[in-house]
Every structure is written in structure tokens, then in C-alpha cells.
Amino acid sequence: MADRHDEARPDESTHSEIKPGTRFTRRGFLKGAGAGAVTAAVAPAILVSEAGTAAAQETEGVMSATISLDVNGSTHNALVEARTTLADALRDRLEITGPKVVCDKGECGACTVELDGKLVFSCMTLAMDAQGRKIETVEGMADGDSLHPLQEAFVEKDALMCGFCTPGFLMSSKSLLDANDNPTPEEVREGLSGNICRCGTYPHVFEAVMSAAEKMRKGG
Ligand code: FES
Ligand code: FES
Known part of the structure; x- marks a missing residue:
């Protein structure tokens, strides 16, 4: 059995080039994955504000949008930039701080969450790529006061x-x-x-x- 992140990593183009043992920087990853993917991701109607209208906006050259994230069975709206990682969206926008950002470059696993039932490094996943998918964090493990x-x-x-x-x-x-x-x-x-x-x-x-x-x- 391999590292479960490797066998379960999403197969979108933004992730498909990540191989076990590959070393890379988040800056490089986002530069390659973000620019094209984000241009394509921001424009469609997947970005919907609370009022139900397209919410993409550009401020000083930085594309941002209000996105909807399904975290532990609850829907949350968050204003994120195109480059915002899922880890940062969870922690900084939604105050869901279970996933920790330690290495911030896909090496330590502290930011691990489930996306549609598969493990991902949330520091290496764009928040916009998580729309419409089920995100599970450690906060969702306990059943009320009963620990898992x-x-x-x-x-x-x-x-x-x-x-x-x-x-x-x-x-x-x-x-x-x-x-x-x-x-x-x-x-x-x-x-x-x-x-x-x-x-x-x-x-x-x-x-x-x-x-x-x-x-x-x-x-x-
Ligand atoms: S913070 Fe280390 S893998 Fe994401
Ligand atoms: S890094 Fe401190 S308990 Fe694992």
C-alpha cells in the first residue's frame, strides 16, 4: 500500500504531474497550475454570490471571487483570490483551523483533508478547485461530544x-x-x-x- 495521498491525489491537471518523491515549491505549483486553471475557473458561473449572481471581480490585477465550499456537511461562502489555497481558505476565511499549515509545500501532511473521500494536501489544492466537492476536516470526525x-x-x-x-x-x-x-x-x-x-x-x-x-x- 502506498502513501494514501499519492494514490488518492485528485487527477485534475493541476495535480496530475505530482509524483511521489517530487520536490516542488508552492510558488511554482501555483504559477503553473493557477494561472491557466484559474482563468478558466473564475469566468464560468460556478462562482456565485449569496445573491446568486456571478461574483468574480478583479482588483488591482488580482482575480477574486466568492465561492461556496461544502465543509463537513455545511455550506460556507468565502471570498478568495484565484491563488488562495484550500488550506488558507479553510483557516483564514472560514476559521476552520483543524488543517495545519506547517511546510506549506506538500511535504508534511499536516494540512491533510478529504476531498470527495480522497486525501489531499490542502496547501497544494486551490480553494476554487474544491467547489462542489465534499470537504472533510478533522472537525468532522467527532459525533457531537463523542470522539471518533x-x-x-x-x-x-x-x-x-x-x-x-x-x-x-x-x-x-x-x-x-x-x-x-x-x-x-x-x-x-x-x-x-x-x-x-x-x-x-x-x-x-x-x-x-x-x-x-x-x-x-x-x-x-
Ligand atoms: S502544510 Fe505540509 S503538506 Fe500541506
Ligand atoms: S509534530 Fe509534534 S506531535 Fe507530531
């Missing part, structure tokens, strides 16, 4: 220190268990290989995922 079994296991197994990587690990772990409810330790390690923990909590994270998987299989 993975969240409970991370607490029980002491699987975090500073916590910056934790939302990303939780999203990747959830995706892993959604696809395979009885992973081997090796499959857990490989499934989480797109996430980096600078505090070195890996053994505890892997133990937490195995524990949660067992609990979930028993209906917990």
Missing part, C-alpha cells in the same frame, strides 16, 4: 506531543481504516507515510491506529 475511536485512541496511547501533525495523522488514519478495517502494522506505517511528525510520536501513532481498528471491528 481514532481520536480516543490517540489520547489513550499518548500519540501526540505538540499536536501540529495530529489532525493530518487523524485524517490519514481515518482514510486508511475506511478502506481497510484490519490493517497490519506494516500497512499502517505505509498508509501514514505521507505524514511527518517532528516530535517523533510515530510508535504511539501506529499503536493508536491498531488499537482503534480493533475497537472499531468490535463495534466500539
